[in-house]
Amino acid sequence: MPAGLVISAPASGVGKTTLTLALARAWRNRGLNVQCFKSGPDYIDPAFHAVATGRASVNVDSWAMDRATIAHLVGRGTDADIVLAEGSMGLFDGVAARGVSGTGATADIAEMLGWPVVLVIDPSGQAQTAAAIAAGLRDYRPGVRLSGVVLNRVASPRHEDLVRRALNDIGIAVFGALPRHAEISLPKRHLGLVQAEEQAEIGKLIDEAARFVAEHVDLDAVLRSAAAWSVQPAANGLNVTPPGQRIALARDAAFSFVYPHMLEAWRAAGAEITTFSPLADEAPDANADVCWLPGGYPELHAGKIAANARFRSGLRAFAETRPVHGECGGYMVLGTALTDADGISHEMTGLLGLETSFAKRRMHLGYRLAALGAPMPGHQAGARLRGHEFHYSTIVAQPDTPLAVVHDATGAVIAETGSRRGHATGTFFHLIAEDR
Structure with a gap:
């Protein structure tokens, strides 16, 4: 039975994609079958997921899709060992008016599927305040469960220690802390990341990210925090009519x-x-x-x-x-x-x-x-x-x-x-x- 996790953050630009790709490739290198999804309407990240895992990734979207469609799409992960859903924007960020099954927030997918959330937190310019942010996200919505955090762009060992102590004091697990590492920064342009197919060295970049994350993050602890799940068969598949034969x-x-x-x-x-x-x-x-x-x-x-x-x-x-x-x-x-x-x-x-x-x-x-x-x-x-x-x-x-x-x-x-x-x-x- 596969286990599921959601990778999210308090905001955009914190490192969700890099961590998702690194975890996926690191676990794949260990011989696990990894399936990725993207929460929300992003047409670039799934291509990176496919490079990291060797399996096609698709979007799941609570504003545009009903539960049957989402169940149908995540059903492709039933033969995987671990499923990772990468969030968009901040964990609870969606639109004001509810759509088909939610507001488009990553939290909708986490609650709907029962997958715990791994938070990526960038504590740049702060220390104990990062713990207050994590606590607020943990407690904001009862149906969403936080499994722990990964700190990103930590300035120094002393900085890491301050943040770790504050998180430990409120019972939030710290899976690892990543120092700044420019070599694994993904290039961007005006609509987001430069597409995977345009980057000849993307495989090497993901390998370096996997090596770096494996060095600083407890991969076994992250894996143990995932929730076992079995997808409920969808009564209907995708409600899509092709434009032609x-x-x-x-x-x-x-x-x-x-x-x-x-x-x-x-x-x-x-x-x-x-x-x-x-x-x-x-x-x-x-x-x-x-x-x-x-x-x-x-x-x-x-x-x-x-x-x-x-x-x-x-x-x-x-x-x-x-x-x-x-x-x-x-x-x-x-x-x-x-x-x-x-x-x-x-x-x-x-x-x-x-x-x-x-x-x-x-x-x-x-x-x-x-x-x-x-x-x-x-x-x-x-x-x-x-x-x-x-x-x-x-x-x-x-x-x-x-x-x-x-x-x-x-x-x-x-x-x-x-x-x-x-x-x-x-x-x-x-x-x-x-x-x-």
Whole structure:
């Protein structure tokens, strides 16, 4: 029977991902089967999990998914020895209004699955106060159980001793303390970590993190703190309809933000997926019946996309007779123009009238609930879609017919309605699930 743990923290940027990857690789090096999950809408971390464990990782999300969907997804961990769910933001951070089964907080997943929480705490600039923070997190929600803490970026042995003593005095186990170690810092860019597939040395970096953590953390104590669990069979699987029988999926460094559970659900429903690379000037498969452009980093490759005539003409020809859908970055490429960080405007495919600018940067972040006013691939008019939006580009013009009425998690209507024109549709949100 596998055992489960949640890796969380008081806030973002404390070291959850590094610890998760290091624990996963260290235990895998000991011969254990390790399964990772990501709590919340993050499309980058699961790829790192897969490198560390050799097993695909997927997202579980209490705001967008019901309990049956979450049970179905975590069921892949039943043949593992240890399951690690990496949290997002702080342990209790979610939205104000409850979604399908929770607010999107990591604590929802910990309570729902009965997995204890290992807290990563960065005590920089404090000492005993770190214990007060840990105690507050331990006691904030009765259904969430804290198994212990790992201290990160400890300044000195004296600093560590002060924090350890304070935590021991309130009965919180300290599994280990990590001094600062720049060699295992994961590189970042504006939407988070640089993707695993773009880092040739990522395997070596994870190996070094595993070695470093094994040297400073009691791996056996962490493992013993995990809770044995058996997943309850889900009455239903994922409530996902594939956008077509044969899907041409854009896939390269500019088009990589797609949730693994979506692709798995499409395949499970009988769809075939063929990939093509716009950056390599490839066109979608002419035998496909739908084309899907996921999000990614087109703003970093706008000049190359604009120059790739074969891709642009092939996509236009495809859209004359069959549906084409773009999410976030894919939506931007379906538009007329994209202005890069230097203020240079690049011509895009022109299937939609959308114009966007990365020069005029403003963060757009949060859950989205969209009521479709017209069909899009895989979903009928009137469908309620749950997703997540995270980008810095701004809309300069969005002249086409809106695709949906889109609300944020508070219920407020937002301007990023998506667009439709002919066979082309696009949204700024990434689809996670459809309401049952």
